[in-house]
Amino acid sequence: MHQRQNLFAKGAVIICAVFFVGSLAVDYWPSGSSLTWLGLDEAQLSAGSSNRPVFLDIYAEWCPPCKQMDRFVFPDDSVQDLLTRKFTLAKINLDDPVWGDSVKKRFQVRAIPTYIVLSPSGRELKRHVGFFEKSAFIRWLGDSHLLILSWLGFEKARAQAEFLDKRLLVLVTANSESFEKLNSLIDIPEARRIIDSAFVPTVLTRTNKSDEGFIAQLGAAKTRMDEIIVLEGEKEIGRFVISPDMYFNENRFLQKLSEVSVDPGTLRGRVPPRRRISLSSSQ
Amino acid sequence: MTPAFLKLCWIEFRRQWTTTAFVTPLLFLIVGSFIVFIPSPYIREFNVGEKLFGLMSFLVPVASAFFCVGLVHNDVKDGWLRTLLVRAIRREEYLLARSLSMLASVWATVTFAGTLPLLAGVIFTKLPVNFQPGEVLALYGLFLGISLLYISILSFFSCWLPGVVNVVALMAWWFIATAGHAYTTFFLWDSPWAVFADQFLFPNGFFDAVDAVRNNTHAPYIEVLWGTASLAFFWSLSFWSVNRIQVDKGSE
Numbered sequence: 001m002h003q004r005q006n007l008f009a010k011g012a013v014i015i016c017a018v019f020f021v022g023s024l025a026v027d028y029w030p031s032g033s034s035l036t037w038l039g040l041d042e043a044q045l046s047a048g049s050s051n052r053p054v055f056l057d058i059y060a061e062w063c064p065p066c067k068q069m070d071r072f073v074f075p076d077d078s079v080q081d082l083l084t085r086k087f088t089l090a091k092i093n094l095d096d097p098v099w100g101d102s103v104k105k106r107f108q109v110r111a112i113p114t115y116i117v118l119s120p121s122g123r124e125l126k127r128h129v130g131f132f133e134k135s136a137f138i139r140w141l142g143d144s145h146l147l148i149l150s151w152l153g154f155e156k157a158r159a160q161a162e163f164l165d166k167r168l169l170v171l172v173t174a175n176s177e178s179f180e181k182l183n184s185l186i187d188i189p190e191a192r193r194i195i196d197s198a199f200v201p202t203v204l205t206r207t208n209k210s211d212e213g214f215i216a217q218l219g220a221a222k223t224r225m226d227e228i229i230v231l232e233g234e235k236e237i238g239r240f241v242i243s244p245d246m247y248f249n250e251n252r253f254l255q256k257l258s259e260v261s262v263d264p265g266t267l268r269g270r271v272p273p274r275r276r277i278s279l280s281s282s283q
Numbered sequence: 284m285t286p287a288f289l290k291l292c293w294i295e296f297r298r299q300w301t302t303t304a305f306v307t308p309l310l311f312l313i314v315g316s317f318i319v320f321i322p323s324p325y326i327r328e329f330n331v332g333e334k335l336f337g338l339m340s341f342l343v344p345v346a347s348a349f350f351c352v353g354l355v356h357n358d359v360k361d362g363w364l365r366t367l368l369v370r371a372i373r374r375e376e377y378l379l380a381r382s383l384s385m386l387a388s389v390w391a392t393v394t395f396a397g398t399l400p401l402l403a404g405v406i407f408t409k410l411p412v413n414f415q416p417g418e419v420l421a422l423y424g425l426f427l428g429i430s431l432l433y434i435s436i437l438s439f440f441s442c443w444l445p446g447v448v449n450v451v452a453l454m455a456w457w458f459i460a461t462a463g464h465a466y467t468t469f470f471l472w473d474s475p476w477a478v479f480a481d482q483f484l485f486p487n488g489f490f491d492a493v494d495a496v497r498n499n500t501h502a503p504y505i506e507v508l509w510g511t512a513s514l515a516f517f518w519s520l521s522f523w524s525v526n527r528i529q530v531d532k533g534s535e
Contacts, residue, residue: 009375012518013516013519016512016513019515023508026508062475068500071505104473110472111468112472133498133499133500
């Protein structure tokens with residue numbers, strides 16, 4: 001009697017089991033993406049030689065949004081094309097006994113999936129946490145092809161500036177999200193010409209932990225405004241805040257940039273050297 | 284589907300529609316109309332999918348809770364289940380018929396209080412109408428799954444808890460699941476077991492599928508698979524429970 005009574009319950013259990021196993025199987029089924037992912041070390045080596053940024057995917061096998069990205073976003077032709085053309089790809093499984101913990105600590109990962117764009121020198125440029133809709137992901141990746149991303153890291157830029165006897169142009173930004181906006185100024189042909197001829201440019205981001213010390217030493221404004229500081233050796237030549245009106249009036253930006261690019265002697269009184277900055281190399 | 288079973292479904296459906304049950308959808312209609320016709324200077328188009336989502340998100344849980352108060356327990360208490368069992372109707376057949384009649388009642392309410400204002404909105408709006416049949420159909424299908432899920436959970440609770448307590452238990456569970464989800468997101472995000480438990484603490488497959496459809500991110504077949512697995516799990520719990528409860532003495 002009881003056996004007959006439990007017919008529906010058993011049927012429902014079987015349906016549940018079938019769908020549960022089916023869902024797990026589909027979840028763990030490998031995606032159709034043909035992207036070649038490297039380990040972080042390999043990717044950074046490769047990025048250094050090819051001078052391409054690293055796209056780092058931090059994921060776990062059991063993470064549903066990671067699987068969704070693998071299944072619906074990465075196999076897309078336009079995404080694959082963009083990733084393979086512009087980036088060196090690295091993928092780290094957070095459960096990896098060798099890499100997982102170190103990557104978690106190094107990049108202060110607090111959720112998965114985490115996508116990080118690293119400069120060829122290994123500096124974190126931008127990150128996104130969570131599932132990305134395809135077009136949003138392409139937009140986000142597209143923002144990464146900015147002039148600023150080709151700039152050297154602070155210490156390398158400083159060494160190169162000394163070697164080439166050029167000035168060091170330090171762009172201090174609030175966060176990597178302002179790169180696109182700033183790029184519209186820096187990519188003006190005249191601005192590019194001035195920067196190429198007079199400076200070795202570099203960027204410090206306030207949200208980047210490793211940049212905090214340098215930003216403090218440079219005495220950058222504590223506001224969230226973007227600022228340019230120009231150094232010659234350890235001597236500050238000039239600085240200016242990139243005010244919102246410069247985006248509407250590019251000439252104002254070019255004028256300020258010109259002022260800090262010429263010898264202070266030629267503009268005596270206009271851009272006086274302010275102070276000597278002591279920059280320690282170990283941060 | 285025997286004629287006797289269909290007759291049972293019809294009887295259960297008619298039992299459901301008391302005077303109160305006829306009045307309540309009218310109240311829902313007011314809220315539904317408010318959701319459809321709410322004015323906003325920021326709205327540039329009449330998006331049918333968006334309006335439908337707003338309507339369903341409100342009507343499906345509220346109508347399910349309204350119709351499923353004391354779903355099984357009241358029938359045990361007033362002797363209705365015992366009457367049926369005497370007529371050689373199996374407990375599981377009773378629960379299935381009862382749940383299907385609940386589903387029909389919920390969807391009659393949703394159609395009356397939701398779809399009618401939506402149709403009126405489409406006809407009378409002066410804004411351009413954004414209607415995507417695929418999205419709308421998918422939303423209807425997924426909310427049907429969600430209402431089945433609510434009914435299965437409420438019938439499971441109702442087997443063991445008296446009167447309105449099954450609805451209170453569902454709400455308490457929902458709050459616990461939300462808190463648990465927040466805790467998992469912030470503190471246990473790197474634990475696969477915590478994430479797995481979080482997914483099943485309150486089944487969210489159909490809800491995730493609704494999100495995917497609304498944001499047009501991907502075809503939500505995995506979410507629907509997970510949702511169906513959860514749905515079958517709760518139905519198995521309900522059928523198992525209805526076979527275990529004491530009918531002669533009541534379940535109190």
